[in-house]
Amino acid sequence: MIRNANTDLLAGSIGMGLSLTFWFSIDREIMRLSIMFPKAMILIMALISVLLLIKGFMKAERQNLFDVGSNLRVAVTGLFFFTWGVAIAYLGFFVASVAAIFAMTGYLATARRQLNLSVLAIWLFIVIGEVAFFYLIFTQLLHVPLPEGIFF
C-alpha cells in the first residue's frame, strides 16, 4: 500500500517516459506524411508531462494509492487473467477457461467464506456448465471458431 503519493510527479514521469519511448522508436526513413502527426502529438504529450512535473514540484496533488481493499487480490486476479489469456492458445478455450474460472472463483471466495470439498465440487459443475453455455453460443450460434489447443 502506497499512501499519499505525489500523483502529478508520477503522471508527469510516465508521460515523459512514454514520450521518449515513442520519440526514439521513430524510424528515420519513414516518410514525412506518415510521421507528421505522431511527432506533433509526442511533443504535446511531452509538454503536458513537463507541466505536470513542474506542478508536481510547485503545487503537488497528493493522493492515496492502492488503498482500497486487498492489493494482493488484485495482483493475483491479474495473474489469473494473463495466465488464462496465454493458456487458451495451448490448452484450448474450454479447458483453459474452466480451469481459470474455477481457480479464480475459489481464490476470490476465500475473502468471503470458508470452502470445503462439496462446495468446490458443486462449483466445478456450475463452472463447466457456464463455460459450455458460452462455448456453444459462440461456436454453434455465432459461428466463432474458438481455439482448440491440445484438447478440443
Next chain:
Amino acid sequence: METFFLALAELADPAIILIVFAGVSAGLFVGAMPGLTATMALAVLLPFTFTLTPLYGLVALGAVYMGAIYGGSFAAILVNTPGTPSSIATAFEGYPLSKQGRALEAISVATVASAIGGIAGVLFLLFLSPPLAKLSLRFGPSEYFWVAMLGLTLIASLSEGSLMKGLLGGAIGMMLGTIGVAPIGGETRFTFGMPVMQGGVEMIVALIGLFVLPELYNMAAQGRTALGEVTVDSKEKASFWSVVVRVFSKPGNLIRSCIIGEIVAIIPGAGGNIANLVAYNEAKRASRHPERFGTGVIDGLVATESSNNVTVAGSMVPLLTLGIPGAPPDAVILGVLLLHGLRPGIELFTTSGVLTYAFIVSMGLAALAMVPVGLLGGRLIYRIIFRTPYYFLVPTIGLATILGTFALRNSISDVIIMLILGTAGYLFKQIGIHPPPIVLGLILGSIAEVGYVQAMLGGAAYNYPILRLFENSLSWVLIVMVVFSAAWPFLMGVYRRMQLRRGSKENEK
C-alpha cells in the same frame, strides 16, 4: 420522410421487439449492480452483436444502454448506492422514500420519468441530428482537427480529476491510435519490432480492456459487489396511473430536466453523471420548498431520472453527426458503427438513413419497454443481483470480456493487448489518469490525424503550412471553444476562490 417510414417498417419485425426487451432486461440487470457501469454493460455484451445484422446489433446495444442507465436507479432507491454514476442524485430522494416504506412508489416514479426522458432524448436526436449533419458538410480538414481537439479538451475538463491528467490521458490515447499503418502515407509506425502490432490497437479491444478490466480489479480488491438485501413492503401499493399523473402534474420540472439533460448530453464527455446532478440542483432551486429536498421529494426523483435517460439518445447527436462520442458508452456504439462500415456524418442520414432512423426510433421503443420490464421484472432481477456473489461475477465477466475480444479478429494477441491495456488502465486510474480520456483520445486520434495531415498538405504553398489550421472562420469558432473548454476548470477555480473570499469577508463583518 419516406426514409423515416421505411425505418418504422423495419421495426415491425418481431425479432426487434424481442431484442429490445432482452436488451433492456440485460441493461437493467447490469446497471442495477453497484460498480458496473453502462459502458461496461455495452462492452461486455458487444461480442454478442458481432454476428447480428447491423440493425439488430445497434438495437440491442441501444436497449442495453437505456436499460443500464435506468437500472442504476434501483440500487440508488433501495440501498442508497447509485448503480451507475448517472443515478447519484436519485439516491438523494429515492432512498428517503424507501425508508418511509415507499420504495415501490419511488421505483414507479423513476420508471415513468426514465421512460419519458428516454423518449425525449430520441425526439431531440431525431430533430437535432439531421441539421447538424448538414452543417458537418461545411467542415474541412482543419475543422475536423479542431473538433477532435475540442472533444479532447472537453472530456479532459469534465471527467474526474485534474485537467492536465485528463489531457495526458487523451494524448496517450492518441499515441496508441498512431500504432500501426498511417491513415495518410500508409507506412507502419511504432510496432516496436513486433509484427503483431502492425494492425495497430483495435479500438474495441482497447474499449473492452480500459472500461471493463479496471472495474473487475476494483471488485476483486474490495471483495464484494452487491450490498445487503433490503426488504420491500409487499403490501405497499403504488398505482401506475396515479404515478403517471403525479409525474405529469409538474410539466415544468419535467421539461426543464429534459432540456438540461439534452444540453449536457451534447457536450462530449458529459453524460448522465453530470446531467442528473445539474437537473436535481435546478429542480431544487425552482421548487417552492427547497428545504424539503433530501427527505423524499418526488420532483427531485423525476428531475434526475428524466434527465439521465435523455442523455442516452441525446448524447448520440455529436456521435452520429461528427463521430464524437457524447458519453463513454457512445464510444462502444461508434465501434459497432465502424465495424459495419458505417461512418458518422450526413451519409448516416441519407445513404444509411433507414438503418439510422430505425436505430434511433428503437431507442424510443427501449424507453417504452422499460415500463413493463422495470415494473414487472425489476424486483426479480434485483433479487438475482443480490444473490450473485462477486467471486462468480468477476470470472464470468472476465470470460465474456476475453471471448468478446477474441471473437473480434480471432486473435489471442488481441486478448493479451486487451489485458495489458486494462491492467495499465487500472494502474493509471490510481494516479488520476482515468480511462475515458484515453479511449476518447484513441477514437479522436484518427480524425485529428487525417485533419492535421490534410490541412498541412493543403497549406504546402504557405511558408508556414500550420497556418492552414487557422484560416477559416469556422476553425476560429472551434479554436475559441477549445481554449474556453481548456480554461474552464481554471476559471471555475478562480470563481470559487473569489466566492470563498467574499463569504469570509461577510462573515468577518
